[in-house]
Amino acid sequence: MVRRYDPDRPVDPAVVDRMLDNAVRAPSAGFSQGWGFLVLDTPADVARFWAATTDPDRDAVPDAWLRGMRTAPVIVVALSCKEIYLDRYAQDDKGWADRDERRWPVPYWDIDTGMASLLILQTAVDEGLGACFFGVPPYALDRFRAEFGVPEAYTPIGAISVGHKPADPAATGATGSPARRARRSADEVVHLGRW
Numbered sequence: 001m002v003r004r005y006d007p008d009r010p011v012d013p014a015v016v017d018r019m020l021d022n023a024v025r026a027p028s029a030g031f032s033q034g035w036g037f038l039v040l041d042t043p044a045d046v047a048r049f050w051a052a053t054t055d056p057d058r059d060a061v062p063d064a065w066l067r068g069m070r071t072a073p074v075i076v077v078a079l080s081c082k083e084i085y086l087d088r089y090a091q092d093d094k095g096w097a098d099r100d101e102r103r104w105p106v107p108y109w110d111i112d113t114g115m116a117s118l119l120i121l122q123t124a125v126d127e128g129l130g131a132c133f134f135g136v137p138p139y140a141l142d143r144f145r146a147e148f149g150v151p152e153a154y155t156p157i158g159a160i161s162v163g164h165k166p167a168d169p170a171a172t173g174a175t176g177s178p179a180r181r182a183r184r185s186a187d188e189v190v191h192l193g194r195w
Helices: 013-023 043-053 064-069 082-088 108-126 138-148
Strands: 035-040 074-081 130-134 154-163
Touching (some): 035 108, 074 082, 082 108, 108 130
Antiparallel strands (some): 074 154
């Protein structure tokens, strides 16, 4: 996850298109495809995003993370729509006669949108770019929705900053948790045949 970008190098719109073309190929339960992607790729739109999603009192003096993230020339907000999934599984070929959310063992609308987000991240890496997946704070959801006209049925699962990494690798942002915590080994997390 890259947390600082070269502010003088825009991202080629064709690369953004490739990221989104890959995202819409993510798996989705029942091929519901209940996601949406808000692409902010102009300085004005990116500035509107940060204005809508930061708290002017709390963030009056932005920390290093926020200062670095604000250098991204592109933000893609991934949103999920539960209603699309509930409607899809109430169709005849799925065998459910209702839209009862309790039938779902987990919220696949969010999981599938997360998978699509991962494809955006992987495409950014394949294109030699940096990217970072992060959440939209709960206190900012109403402002975010109002600023960008996001329908109430769509929930922002996360935002993805995208841009060119700075020439100095040390300037990509905070080292984050991997610098403080060891990666758990496969022996610790993989269970063969029994937990």
